[in-house]
Amino acid sequence: MSDTLTLAGGGKLPMVGLGTWKIDTAILPDLIVAAVAAGYRHFDCACDYGNEKEVGAGIRQAIDQGLCRREDLWITSKLWNTYHRPEHIRAAAERSLKDLQLDYFDLYHIHFPIALEFVPFEKRYPPEWFFDPDAAEPKMHPIAVSQAETWGALQALKTAGMARHLGVxxxxxxxxxxxxxxxxxxxxxxxxxxHPYLSQERLLRFCKQAGIAVTAYSPLGAPSYVPLGMAAEDEDLLAEQTIRTIAEAHGKSPGQISLRWNVQRGAAVIPKTSRVERLAENIALFDFELSESEMTSIGQLNRDRRFNDPAQFGEAAFNTFFPIYD
Known part of the structure; x- marks a missing residue:
């Protein structure tokens, strides 16, 4: 099995990358260097993560140390909700490129199908979800900009050579x-x-039919969401006996089994870790294969459990009920 996905435009998306959401800025540059040394070439970033400068510093160090060339890397970033008006898109992309110390993105996404009121860079960056955090009752401020309008305007970044691929x-x-x-x-x-608690089989089938590659975020399920109150302690995918039994049979960790399940379904994965020792484990997914019965057993763990749902966290954290999946 190949360790890259070939995109419709010809690019080669590495099947395993490092997600950078919620990684402490103090350790991130060194972690990026360690990841490159461990074999990572795919890094998933976003304006909203608030750490693109540190990712950029790590990339620059890795290149300067001769661990890789820029053209060896696949760097993804994302357009935040407050920059959906066409007139704000290029400036938002330029800011991310500057922070990352890059001339172009390999892939640039619309982060959420949510258009919010513009917040100037000099006022607050990253702007996050509240329009005015100091208001008596701070809320999200949606605006009337269609996703088609934003997507159409995003194409100019590709024409300008700022993004080689575009996604959502x-x-x-x-x-x-x-x-x-x-x-x-x-x-x-x-x-x-x-992840196995949210298998999204029909969505994967549609994307395969349409020639759209898929990247799985949060492929290990709940760990990043428990500290935010968005998941319960007992929603630990890696404690599932099905996964643990399969892991023991292959001499692998439960995390590797969960990641391999998605990779074997044809989805790239971007697990997050702050631990250098976990980097090698998360990328070592291509020296074994799950059987058809093992794939089926893991798929049967599906609960349609979505941890990252604005209909839930928007109301709880940002005083705004904003469903997007209903």
Whole structure:
């Protein structure tokens, strides 16, 4: 099995990358260097993570140390919700490129199908979810900008050489059809939450049929969400006996089994870790194969359990009920 996905436009997306959400800025540059040394070439970033400067510092160190060349790397970033108006897109992309110390993205996504009121860079960056955090009752401020309008304007980044591939995150099938019909431009990649508790089989089938590559975020399930109150302690995918039994049979960790399950389904994965010793484990997914019965058993763990759902966290954390998957 190949360790890359070939995109419709010809690019080679590494099947395993390092997610950078919620990684402490103090350790991130050294972690990026360690990841490159361990074999990682795919790094998933975003304006909203608030750490692109540190990712950029790590990339620069890795290149300067001769561990890789820029052209060896696949760097993904994302357009935040407050920059969906066409007139703000280029400036948002330029800011991320500056922080990452890059001339171009390998892949640039729309982060959420959520358009919020613009917050100037000099006022707050990253702007996060509240329009005015100091208001008496701070809330998200949605604006009337369609996803098709944003997607159409995003194409200029590719024309300008700022992004080699364009994609979308957290979109459903209806939205993908809508933006494609409106612009005649199909996303190269869809990034969504995918793990055995949220298998999304029909979405994967649609993307395969449409020639859209898929990247799975949160491929290990709940760990990143428990500290945020978005998942319970007992929602530990890696404690599932099914996964632990399969892991023991292969001499692998439960995490490797969960990651291999997605990779074997044809989805790239971007597990997050802050531990250098875990980097090698998460990328070692291509020296074994799950049987058809093992794949089926893991798939049967599906609960349709989505941890990253604005309908839940928007109301709880940002005083705004904002469903996007209903």
């Amino acid at each position: 995150c957290n979109f459903n099938v209806a939205l993908i059809r809508e933006i494609t019909a409106a612009t005649s431009q199909r996303p190269d990649v869809l990034q969504v939450e995918l």
